[in-house]
Amino acid sequence: MASINYATREINCKLVYYGPGLCGKTTNLQFLHQHLNRGRRGEMVSLATPGERTLYFDFLPVEMAEINGFKVKFGLYTVPGQVLYNATRKLVLRGADGVVFVADSQWDVMQENLDSWQNLQDNLAGYNVHLEDLPYIFQYNKRDLTDIAPVWYMEYLLNARGVPYTEAVALDGRGVFSTLNILCRFVIRDLVHRFETGAF
Amino acid sequence: MAATSQSAEQEPMFGLMQGFSMGTLLLLGGLLAVPMVKFGWARTISDLAPTTIIPLLVGLLWLLEAIAYALIAGLLSRNILVALSGAVLGFITRFIVFLLMGVLVSSQNGVELSDTLMGMDGPSWAYRALAMLVTGTMLLLPFRRMLQTGYGLIDAPAPSPSASRAKQFSFASKAPRTGHYQIVRSAPTAQTAPATTAAAPTAPRHPVIQPPENFTPVIPRDNVFGTVSVPASVILASVPEAQPFLEADKPVTIHLAYLVPQLQRGTAWLIWQQIFSAPGGGARPANEQADAGVRDRWVKISPKYFITQVPREYFEIQRIPPAWMRLPAVPQESQFDDVE
Numbered sequence: 001m002a003s004i005n006y007a008t009r010e011i012n013c014k015l016v017y018y019g020p021g022l023c024g025k026t027t028n029l030q031f032l033h034q035h036l037n038r039g040r041r042g043e044m045v046s047l048a049t050p051g052e053r054t055l056y057f058d059f060l061p062v063e064m065a066e067i068n069g070f071k072v073k074f075g076l077y078t079v080p081g082q083v084l085y086n087a088t089r090k091l092v093l094r095g096a097d098g099v100v101f102v103a104d105s106q107w108d109v110m111q112e113n114l115d116s117w118q119n120l121q122d123n124l125a126g127y128n129v130h131l132e133d134l135p136y137i138f139q140y141n142k143r144d145l146t147d148i149a150p151v152w153y154m155e156y157l158l159n160a161r162g163v164p165y166t167e168a169v170a171l172d173g174r175g176v177f178s179t180l181n182i183l184c185r186f187v188i189r190d191l192v193h194r195f196e197t198g199a200f
Numbered sequence: 201m202a203a204t205s206q207s208a209e210q211e212p213m214f215g216l217m218q219g220f221s222m223g224t225l226l227l228l229g230g231l232l233a234v235p236m237v238k239f240g241w242a243r244t245i246s247d248l249a250p251t252t253i254i255p256l257l258v259g260l261l262w263l264l265e266a267i268a269y270a271l272i273a274g275l276l277s278r279n280i281l282v283a284l285s286g287a288v289l290g291f292i293t294r295f296i297v298f299l300l301m302g303v304l305v306s307s308q309n310g311v312e313l314s315d316t317l318m319g320m321d322g323p324s325w326a327y328r329a330l331a332m333l334v335t336g337t338m339l340l341l342p343f344r345r346m347l348q349t350g351y352g353l354i355d356a357p358a359p360s361p362s363a364s365r366a367k368q369f370s371f372a373s374k375a376p377r378t379g380h381y382q383i384v385r386s387a388p389t390a391q392t393a394p395a396t397t398a399a400a401p402t403a404p405r406h407p408v409i410q411p412p413e414n415f416t417p418v419i420p421r422d423n424v425f426g427t428v429s430v431p432a433s434v435i436l437a438s439v440p441e442a443q444p445f446l447e448a449d450k451p452v453t454i455h456l457a458y459l460v461p462q463l464q465r466g467t468a469w470l471i472w473q474q475i476f477s478a479p480g481g482g483a484r485p486a487n488e489q490a491d492a493g494v495r496d497r498w499v500k501i502s503p504k505y506f507i508t509q510v511p512r513e514y515f516e517i518q519r520i521p522p523a524w525m526r527l528p529a530v531p532q533e534s535q536f537d538d539v540e
Contacts, residue, residue: 107504132522153507162519181535189527
């Protein structure tokens with residue numbers, strides 16, 4: 001849940017990159033960290049194993065824009081994709097204002113995509129949050145590989161609500177910024193709406 | 201103390217426990233005395249007067265009890281923090297039981313509860329501690345799952361490789377076919393199993409592949425059911441006994457019965473007649489013996505082999521955007537850009 005600091009006129013939002021193991025969540029954050037203006041991002045915190053697998057989470061604070069005189073800051077988090085770390089995933093997901101579901105486009109991991117997608121919904125349900133109420137988008141990553149499913153098939157598998165999606169190659173940065181920008185737009189809309197309706 | 205002693209004399213069981221506790225205390229005292237003498241903390245056993253050793257023993261019992269609780273919690277959770285909290289939980293449980301015991305003893309002996317609780321000291325410590333330890337342990341065990349997950353705060357310990365393998369989903373049935381699942385066939389002419397299959401005298405050489413229990417057939421639409429052409433190697437991966445009838449490098453036309461979007465792989469109903477009549481298929485076995493191991497079955501086929509052969513309309517589903525997508529745009533000053 002976003003927090004508003006009236007004294008400093010700041011709004012802090014939490015965005016979570018979710019998805020199966022090795023789908024490119026951390027790569028997204030690493031690219032953002034390397035290519036964002038230094039003035040608009042903080043240092044990236046990454047707790048990973050020697051094998052570059054996320055152990056707990058990655059965190060990257062970024063600053064976006066001013067809206068109605070309030071500075072909007074986003075905390076970008078990733079979850080560990082490995083099946084075992086569900087308690088950690090659930091903990092990181094707590095209070096999220098938006099979610100990017102990073103799906104691996106390779107045919108061989110399509111089942112892992114589905115499992116992780118179901119896991120996301122289960123974990124959100126644990127906090128009594130429904131995807132009807134939480135802005136989220138899909139990022140179909142690794143589009144540069146050869147043995148990948150067509151986007152329309154992944155849409156058929158995952159995107160039952162027709163939410164926005166992006167095609168990405170996180171390693172090269174393709175689609176990384178557009179993913180973040182699209183989600184931020186929806187998160188801000190949702191934030192403003194909740195503020196106006198008194199649901200905040 | 202006097203009240204407790206009186207009640208112990210009146211109650212044989214209580215007296216037995218008192219005796220047991222005294223024995224335990226003496227044993228612990230002996231164990232404690234040996235290192236004390238050995239390391240020079242006391243010159244002789246006689247130096248260790250009961251007034252000195254009793255508080256030490258009581259402290260030792262407390263320590264042992266705490267370690268026991270922590271060990272139980274630690275072994276279950278494999279987490280140091282949970283182990284420590286388990287020790288605390290154990291002591292909480294212990295004191296609850298201690299209070300209940302005090303109430304029980306005082307009501308049985310007609311003594312004030314405060315007197316009973318105050319009287320449960322000295323040698324009865326051993327009895328009390330052991331009773332609490334046992335009770336606490338028993339009460340802790342139901343919390344096994346909670347402890348394993350650190351009361352929901354930590355991840356469950358990794359299962360052993362064998363357990364992981366056992367939990368992996370598989371189409372292959374582990375038991376003989378029970379017939380509780382009725383296979384629905386859509387095209388009678390194309391899906392009728394060969395007559396010899398029904399009368400097969402021997403069990404199939406490989407487990408018959410069945411749909412998962414939660415399998416829900418997709419509502420068929422026009423043109424969904426039909427034939428698709430897949431590489432023979434894909435068929436052979438699921439049905440090795442088709443080896444004699446197929447040429448691995450040629451595609452085989454098989455009947456596509458169902459698509460299961462919830463699964464990575466689509467599920468198709470393999471008709472052996474199709475194998476025999478496929479462009480890449482070999483000759484049908486000449487005798488019944490050769491035909492005996494041949495059964496129609498479900499095969500797993502990755503969608504990548506057939507999605508281009510199935511009408512795209514099948515994959516078009518009705519989508520209702522969530523409410524947050526319909527919210528009006530908010531003017532923003534900027535967005536994130538790649539600047540470095």
